[in-house]
Amino acid sequence: MGCLMVELTDEQRAYCFKENYGNFIDACQNKCYIDMQIMPLFHNFHLERIVYGTLFPILVTFVVLANVMVVIVLSKKYMITPTNVVLKYMAIADLCVGLVPLPWTFFYHTLGNNEKDEHIQLWWCYMYKYCMDAIPPVFHNIAMWLTILLAGQR
Numbered sequence: 001m002g003c004l005m006v007e008l009t010d011e012q013r014a015y016c017f018k019e020n021y022g023n024f025i026d027a028c029q030n031k032c033y034i035d036m037q038i039m040p041l042f043h044n045f046h047l048e049r050i051v052y053g054t055l056f057p058i059l060v061t062f063v064v065l066a067n068v069m070v071v072i073v074l075s076k077k078y079m080i081t082p083t084n085v086v087l088k089y090m091a092i093a094d095l096c097v098g099l100v101p102l103p104w105t106f107f108y109h110t111l112g113n114n115e116k117d118e119h120i121q122l123w124w125c126y127m128y129k130y131c132m133d134a135i136p137p138v139f140h141n142i143a144m145w146l147t148i149l150l151a152g153q154r
Helices: 010-014 045-072 082-099 104-110 122-153
Strands: 003-007 023-026 030-033
Touching: 045 082, 045 104, 082 122, 104 122
Parallel strands: none
Antiparallel strands: 003 030, 023 030
């Protein structure tokens, strides 16, 4: 039994995410979906703040610098080969894996806004979920398929 569906009043909906970490709010149906499988993962804010608020921005900074340098080098006219084109697009995909969630993790974890959930609007919850859990795996899969393409070229 993965998720339970709960009808909420306006007051309960406002605190849906704050009180039961791991919920998904559906504004169209005015329901809060409680995910019992990931709920225990959201109770260690101190560790989240260290990983997402401190380590993640530092790691993304290095990833951005390295991948931008790779893209610049591989974009030179004398470096354009079929293999280097694939490598360049792999670097761009890896760049997007880190850059897409960065604004959300910086605002939410680095600046400490995860402690003020009641002031965050509903669109933020949706964008946070998509930019943290949905979009980065797409870019990661693109990079993996480009790796397979690179192996096929050889």
